[in-house]
Amino acid sequence: MSCSGSTSSQCGKPAVPARLSIKITGIVFWGVLLVGMLLTLLQVSSLEEEIRGRHVLNTTRFTERLEALAGEDGRSLVEQEGLIRGLLRDYGFLGVVIEEGGRRYRFGETPENADVHRRVLHAPHADGRPGQVHAITLYHQGLSQEIEQRRKLFLIAMGLMFSVFGVVLQRVLDRVLTRPFMGMVETARAFTSGDTGIRFDERRDDEFGFLARFFNQALDHLLNQQRELQEALVRVQESEAALFEEKERAEVTLHSIGDAVITTDRAGCIEYLNPVAERLTGWDLKKVRGLPLRQVMRLVNENNRQPVENPVDQCLECGEILELAAHTLLIREDGEEVAIADSAAPIRNRTGDLIGAVMVFHDVGHARKLARQLSYQASHDALTGLYNRREFEERLRQAIGEAREKGVSHAVCYLDLDQFKVVNDTCGHLAGDELLCQLAQLLQGKVRETDVLARLGGDEFGVLLHGCNLEQAARVADELRQVIHEYRYVRDEYSFDVGVSIGVVGVTEQTVDLAEIYSAADVACYAAKDAGRNRVHVYQPGDRELERRRGEMRWVxxxxxxxxxxxxxxxxxxxxxxxxxxxxxxxxxxxxxxxxxxxxxxxxxxxxxxxxxxxxxxxxxxxxxxxxxxxxxxxxxxxxxxxxxxxxxxxxxxxxxxxxxxxxxxxxxxxxxxxxxxxxxxxxxxxxxxxxxxxxxxxxxxxxxxxxxxxxxxxxxxxxxxxxxxxxxxxxxxxxxxxxxxxxxxxxxxxxxxxxxxxxxxxxxxxxxxxxxxxxxxxxxxxxxxxxxxxxxxxxxxxxxxxxxxxxxxxxxxxxxxxxxx
Structure with missing residues (x-):
């Protein structure tokens, strides 16, 4: 965790005064303020000169305009009051007094506290003769007053600017300096107070980030060393406790596990039986302690009932881990048989000397039953109970290999029911399934135990006739056709005659593979259907019709x-x-x-x-x-x-x-x-x-x-x-x-x-x-x-x-x- 970006109050500890940022802010602020004051004084001085110069210039220009007005159309200046007032506004004067012919004319305001500029104006006549001489007095705002106003505005602006500058400076320094610095200080205080999970903030890319990464690495190293010391101490304590508890734990474990455990000494005599072993063998430990294990555990093979050698004796003899042979049965004291799977391992002392053996076994009766069921389901059709296509093909591959190696001839009959779809469409699929089961029983009664009858899918069956040539296979196929033809399926008020088309193919030394058999059988079956259904067609190499149909299949x-x-x-x-x-x-x-x-x-x-x-x-x-x-x-x-x-x-x-x-x-x-x-x-x-x-x-x-x-x-x-x-x-x-x-x-x-x-x-x-x-x-x-x-x-x-x-x-x-x- 990290508290680097938070205040100390959030971590539940008193805050450290943030004096550093105030000091830096004050130094920078007053330094800038001093420079600003010097610049202000210089600016005010130049401002006075500017105002004075502007007043003189405006007075000169005003006088020149009056001279121009006096000589334009022969009218006197007094008669041009409107123009004079316009000039006063243009040049920023408060008012003017014009003396003409001993009379004084006043235009605008003439306050006593205003600054006064006097000029003498010579107004010539229109024909060029010298005209009257006018004395004019111009009144404008007092210079000192205007300077005072300008100075006041300037100082106010400067004051606002420096105030804003001070606030911004305070914020900037607080963000870039005070906060990260105070965050590091608070993190250090929290760590020293016992919060070892806290870390410095490493997200910054500046010097603070570098310092944070350095400090975090140092803290991690310190904590790792502390943790290793604590773990070493715990290990020592646990070892002491383990030595005390090991015997108790071993006994509890042996009593609790689901497998049977038997230990023997070097001579193969029983030293220990856990409760599961007592239950499976039917013996009590007190009765069999010290007896040879071979007398207590009688083992036989479940297939041939022959005795099986006890693996503990073999293990003590060779000193290696051994497993019990498959399909082993344990005969209990009461004669009941239990299917078991086990292993035996030698027990050695610290020097490696053999001091006994341990046998671990468990009841696998349920597992073997499930395995047999799965094996049956993998090789049999779920509906009819006949072999399925996968098992039929496996048996057919074996027959092909036998024909090649031993020269034995076999035959395959491919059966496809005729008009089976009529039953499905008329009475539903349940009726079709029932018909398939009944036909499977009929067919099974017509083949030998050595033959393989399978449902290949849908309404198709296959028969592998072992040791049959084509002539014999054709007779068997016709018997199968006849038994199906004679069978009449009745469902509700409906009665159906079901036929079958059969293709017969030989399996000889020249047979290439499974695909060839299927292709030939399929073609022969199609030929039987085309010939009118409910027929048997025997595939013969060179049969033109069958070759034509095979060619058509390749064209697909x-x-x-x-x-x-x-x-x-x-x-x-x-x-x-x-x-x-x-x-x-x-x-x-x-x-x-x-x-x-x-x-x-x-x-x-x-x-x-x-x-x-x-x-x-x-x-x-x-x-x-x-x-x-x-x-x-x-x-x-x-x-x-x-x-x-x-x-x-x-x-x-x-x-x-x-x-x-x-x-x-x-x-x-x-x-x-x-x-x-x-x-x-x-x-x-x-x-x-x-x-x-x-x-x-x-x-x-x-x-x-x-x-x-x-x-x-x-x-x-x-x-x-x-x-x-x-x-x-x-x-x-x-x-x-x-x-x-x-x-x-x-x-x-x-x-x-x-x-x-x-x-x-x-x-x-x-x-x-x-x-x-x-x-x-x-x-x-x-x-x-x-x-x-x-x-x-x-x-x-x-x-x-x-x-x-x-x-x-x-x-x-x-x-x-x-x-x-x-």
Whole structure:
């Protein structure tokens, strides 16, 4: 603490008189006052001379002005009273007496105590003749009186100035000198009075701060020495007390701790048992004192029931600290068993000689029970009681290693329940959990004890069949499928048939790792589902269908990476209007490619099936729309007049977020909706008719157009056409390609064209690859043609650049799409 900045009364002690600052203030004040008085006297003396000189000068100037007035217009001075009074005010005179022609004229005041100046004035006539002679007497304030007034004001000002100076000086000296000095004095007095926690104020940067730091260091050093002496004295006292209390404390501690403690002599005979040791062993110290410890403590292994050597005997033999073997049981005097963990340490005297041993142990029964529970929970599924995914994978790794080292074949069955979601959606998740538990019991009854049955997550199970080849594993898998298929789950008034799709994979010497097993099993299970569900599919190396599906799974990561790295490339293909009388804006269909890791362009048929299977189409559709609107919305007027068509996948039709994004993005781009045409495949529109209708209604409200792609490929094309409000029908290319050689294809194209025209829908023929087909389409009245025979696809940025360079370009454009044909 510090009292340096406070008064002594705050520290509870009498104040020290502050005489030093008063002395210094007095010396400086009176010195300055003496100098001021000398300067004042000199100033007053010069002031008198100044006043006298000014009076004489004003008298002269006043006289000269009167002479000038007398000779100006021939009037006498007496007649110019107003001007004379003005001059009196200008030159500071009290009054004037003018003698003219023996008469005296008085202007202003003429007090008797005023100073008088007399002058003789010659006033000439206007023609230059000598005029009258005037005697003038000027009265002004007495010189002594004015000097006295000025002196008085000056002295008053000086007095005030020195008074203020004295007060300021007193304050300054008090702040910079008296306070810090008195603070140090008070701190010193407090320290000498016993307040050892007080310190000098070190915050100042001047000599006082330096002295304070020096004094504080000295005080700290002094106090440290005093403290060390006191601590040394305390240590001596404590050592004396400790020597007296050590035995008592040791006995109390041994009686109080929660661990059992047994001490023996050099021969291993018991000398001491604390109360915990008596309770755990069941023996009383009085009965066992002096007996060998091995007779009192019988130890066995809880797993094999074999006797365990007492650690005290080993410790006395080797002279080192030892721990009891794991899974040890202590058999009490009454035969009860207690799980213990312990250690034994040697006891030595001052010379280091071994004089005995101490054994410390405690009851770990509860801890072992918890450990077993935790181990079970870490390896088992909480719902079904089966092994969990973590334990299954650990067992599978061991099986892979065994197959490599010993050449033993194993098999893995990957089970995925069919229609499990129906149970959850109908009866709730509690019913789904109950079904999983019942199925787990059914499956457990169909596998061997050596096999591993696990719940991998959700409605997926895994079975590791030890020592099974693929043929045997396939039979077991079919038995599992059959038992689930025959099981009927009843909940309330509902009854459910649950099937399962199973993928079977072998574990052989050629198996690489866990990831390979999971990938193959997943692919095989998907193949079983695609084949109609409730089936078993065995994975065989070289299976084309499975390899294709595995390739699709690899495409998932590649598609995500391509989006993140912006490696999608947009192309577009021109559509040619076949009706000469129409004045159509340019139309293009925008196509999609991927630039792979090696810089090669990959056509959409390589990755679109994977994107559709794994629900990536909305992500790709969003990317395409974003790029198209970003370029077209910022374009010039001539390329903004083209019609841009964007293909929308069937998955995107039900994506509410994509629809919301489209509505917002079109509005933000400032693009007329009638310049956008969204292509929807016929099969996707029919499969999602309600969603497709809602999707089309909201975008048509912005003026957007719609085209029904691949029309004619569905089974009920014409039946659904009246329910879909579209602007274009894109005739499926499988009919257009051979229409000139196949009458059926020709009839289909003609029928679609006729129906479209009757309904007011324009038609577009795809896959036009020859002039012969083009002419046939013109004869049938088809509105547009598209294909390599019309125009091959071009880079999108090149087409946009061409449109901006040539305002009269007649090419037709439809927005970006992910055509799966190129």
């Amino acid at each position: 990561a590649r598609i995500h990476q391509a989006i993140d790295e912006n490696r999608f490339i947009l192309y577009c293909q021109a559509l040619e209007p076949l009706r000469e009388e129409t004045d159509e804006p340019p139309h293009y269909e925008v196509l999609l490619r991927i630039c792979d890791e090696n810089g090669r362009e990959v056509p959409p048929m390589a990755f679109i099936p994977a994107a559709e299977r794994y629900n990536l189409m909305p992500l790709i559709d969003r990317w395409v729309v974003e790029r198209v609107l970003g370029v077209v919305g910022a374009g010039q007027a001539r390329d903004r007049e083209a019609v841009w068509a964007i293909n929308i996948s069937g998955q995107s039709l039900g994506d509410a977020q994509l629809l919301e994004y489209l509505l917002e993005a079109i509005g933000s781009a400032g693009l007329d909706g009638n310049r956008l045409c969204f292509e929807i495949t016929e099969t996707a529109a029919i499969a999602n008719l309600r969603r497709a209708t809602r999707f089309m209604e909201q975008l048509r409200a912005l003026g957007c157009q719609f085209a029904l792609d691949d029309f004619g490929s569905g089974l009920s094309s014409f039946a659904y056409l009246k329910n879909l409000e579209v602007d274009y029908l894109k005739i499926d290319g499988s009919f257009v390609r051979d229409m000139c050689s196949d009458p059926v294809d020709y009839a289909m194209v003609e029928a679609i064209s006729n129906v479209g025209h009757v309904m007011g829908i324009r038609t577009i023929a795809e896959f036009v690859e020859s002039e012969e087909v083009r002419r046939a389409l013109m004869e049938l009245g088809v509105d547009f043609a598209q294909g390599y025979g019309i125009s091959p696809p071009r880079r999108f940025d090149e087409v946009v650049a061409g449109l901006r360079e040539a305002a009269d370009d007649s090419a037709t454009v439809i927005p970006f799409s992910m055509s799966q044909r190129l």
